[in-house]
Amino acid sequence: MNNSLSYESFKKSPYRSIKLSSYFDAYDALFSKYRDKPITFLEVGVLGGGSLFMWRDYFGEKARIIGVDLNPNAKKWERFGFEIYVGDQSDESFWKGLLSKVGELDVVLDDGGHTYAQQVITVESLISSIRDGGVLVVEDTHTSYMPGYGIKSHSFVEYAKLLIDKINYRFVEFKDFDCEKRVWSIRFFESMVAFEINRNAQSISSIVDNNGEDDKAIDYLYHDENAVVFLKNINEKFRKYYSGSKIAGYLKKIIANVILYPRFMKEKFKIKKYF
Template sequence: MSDLEDIFYNRPHRVCQKWEHYFRVYEKFLAKFRGRSDFRMLEIGVSQGGSLDMWRQYFGPSMLLVGVDIDPRCKGYEQGKTLVRIGSQDNRDFLRSLVSEFQTFDVIIDDGGHTMEQQIVTFEELYDTVRPGGIFLTEDVHTSYHEPFQGGYRREGTFMEFAKQKLDELNGFHIDAHRDAFGGFFRSTFGVSFFDSMVVFEKEVVPSPRGVEAGKGA
């Protein structure tokens, strides 16, 4: 059992719901941030406050933890360096107000409303705020296949189709004809990882690729 699972199952916190396999993904990408005094995290989707408790116990008391929710009652979960902002994640003006207030984050987790518009707008507005070396993680992307969330298998406009396009953009150094349309994504993203119901973007300043050769006779 990982440290995060131990917190989730065995330590006191408010109600929190997760898919069981998410913990392997969290540990894989987030463990490196533990113990950092300047760590800054944004989680969209506060619900009953349990995940805020979980992250606080996992990363420690010095982190800045910002939660976002549409329910004004979530404001009551604020304490110390755990802050809550009330607003809708498909409201670009609201998201830009977060950027104006907080500037940057090391980790952003989108566990909000899970509609296609919400997930795509959130990524478009907030991805650039992730610091180099940071992570943008979109959860519950299985809603891309569910009609109530504007989804459908290979349906245009879903978050999964949006994320698949990002794989082409990731190779922008090699696609001369479309490079300008890709913006800076391929220069600021080291990798994109897909898991059941999750997509993880690794933020990094990426130099132009350089072929190398080594070995006897090279």
């Protein structure tokens, strides 16, 4: 924290702001590439104005700094050159109206009310309006483990975990699953989740071959196991039925799972202590 540029800006702010000490290293890691650039930054949660001045100092004069708060008093910070919008972050129509006025965003930081509905609706409402290369960050996600912010089964962290699955579903062989195409990657920090946008890289993946010389190396993944030899034989014998048939493909995987079950159970006990 001590060598962090965002912490320097935080200390310089003339108005009060309270952040977690762990945030400053994460801010530097996530935001440094936007410094001194003509970006549009939006923070949900203005309160006493402290973070608006921090971000002005951190991003520089070229940045457009937008604050959002439910408290209409936040409007007073407009006279310092900030754009302020008053509204409820858990209201999808509020976000629609705001986006029609401000256009696309580069960086969003949610430091608003921290209920699960507020956090999830903010991400869902803004994620498609983040410019390529941009990032949306939700902080104080520790509320997912605390009472008073919503129903735990639908906490923000549960939502983020679901998106992890949906990002992995982009793998070409899972094309029947509902995959996530709006977010490239998700980074988890203490009490903070960052959604990164990289439009070229967030479509369904394909398997690529560099067509280099094939050394015919043996893949030792299951080498030397009778079960695997058996599986290999079935595979070769019935290949003509598998190809092109989805059901046969699934059947093949189920047979593999049954045959390898004893081995997988042994492996499960080996790694159980890490879960």
